[in-house]
Amino acid sequence: MAYRMVCLMKQVPDTRNITADVLREDGTVNRQALPAVVNPDDLFALEMALDVKDKYGGEITVMSMGPPAAIEVLRDAMSRGADHAILLTDKKFAGADTLATSHVLESAIRKNGPFNLIFCGRQAIDGDTAQVGPQVAEKLDIPQVTFAEAIEFLDQDDIVIRRAIEGGFERIRGRIPLLVTVTNAAANPRPPSIKRKMFWKKAQTRSSVQSEEEGEMLERGLLIPVWGLAEVGCAAEICGFQGSETWIKNVENVKLTAHEPKSFDTSETGIKELINELINEHII
């Protein structure tokens, strides 16, 4: 059986290495200054989909909701072996919380047609919520397996998945259609093929190519479809900022009081003083 798969991927600011250059005077992070990367867990999700495709056959459609720049995620996914890519972008999608995001993704998945398996990363490093996957599954009215580490068995509709739980794992058996969220303990993402990378580097959305180039781009398969509100067919009230039920009341800068710790120098004597103080105060 060839499987129809959708992989949901997101572009995120790389919060893994916030260096001093991206900090503002007040200690807040200048988000724009962080490099944009494919959300790390999403690459593991794509790998799991590619593995199903390699073993059993099938087609993978990658979708990413985000600003036009998120096309980079789709180029990356295509270079690694995905079959189709769709960019979900619209001003109306902006400012979405996880609930509003799940509405857009649900509509886009339905619009894309029948599916057997949906993959997403366990969580995105800019929010760490791990909410979007389960919220999409609920909206599609299909089961979910979160924190998946491997698909251990797949035959027609039957599936066995190993998923992480606190301090161990579970093997869980059921039937597809199913949404799976994948952790970084799953098989390592394969690198993009150089050839595909060179090719997909040129991929564009229709709005960003000159009209005289359009025909040729289309013929070569380099035009990445863009779905906005109209194409996705989702009501504006449930998307983006408007569709979000969590509202930000306020954001406060945490003022680190100019509190001075008692300092000790790094010499043996300095450290000895510290250790003695701790011992005298019965801390150690």
Added chain:
Amino acid sequence: MENGVWVFIESDSGTIADVSLELLWKGRELADQLRCELGCFIIGHQVSDAASDLIAYGADMVCVADHAQLVHYLTLPYTRIAVELIKEYRPSIVLIGATSTGRDLAPRIASHMRTGLTADCTDLQIGEYKFGKRIWKELLWQIRPAFGGNVIATIVTPETKPQMATVREGVFRQPDADPAREGTVVDLKPTLTEQDLIFKIVERVKAEKKVNLKSARIIVAGGMGVGSKDNFELVRELAGVLGGEVGATRAAVDAGFVDHERQIGQTGVTVRPNLYVACGISGAIQHRAGMQESSRIIAINTDSDAPIFSVAHYGITGDLNEVIPRMIKAYKEKD
């Protein structure tokens, strides 16, 4: 029992998860402030005995869904039972632990109820919210560090119910049991459908929790400044000598220096040891959220401007590769 505060009680083989009890403690406080009742629901097998404990810990009402096939968490039946309860009792607040179970269940419920959900809150309060001319009294303030440096965001869910939040273990304290407390127990006697059981657990391997950071008196934690997995041995050695546990930042966990269960912070464990030694840790807000209430904090960092120094009681500006061995030596040479 409408408009109450509700807590999902997670249990494993009859033992209630710490985080669920911590949420009962906070839930009690919120319910008292809102002058409403505190309800909770527990789903599992042979969990009926837990009901009286939950009342002793502060619940006014306990709904028990006991069924042999619910012995371990399963997304579909747990969600269905939770959603039916929420529709029947219409709580205004639902709190769930941010465990692997809670993180599977909470978004599923929120999506079904089309309501907001805030993950990994580090505080919950009741307060008002004004937006233009509109004003809401007594909303749940869902407080968490926001990505963007030293900022804390307060999030509200004004227009839909229930207001939902998840919280990690250790953020709130454990309630004291009062065996004299009274409350009601509702036995739900759930019946399960074929659709509920479309997924079954065929094997479950769960090691006893190896690390218990929460109850450690001394924690030596390492960050990216430690440099490598091998070099983390230094941190382990200091922890060993002082009789403490090893902790880490998310960055150090992501880099593979140590296991995820040792992560301290907003999306890890919250700890309050007597002594916290931060080695090569910058002190990002998400990390501080999980350790700043430690009684004593020592910061070792090459950068004297690192934010960790502002929460530290003792500071050493220097290279941990020199400092840690000297600390070990000084401690061994004491007396």
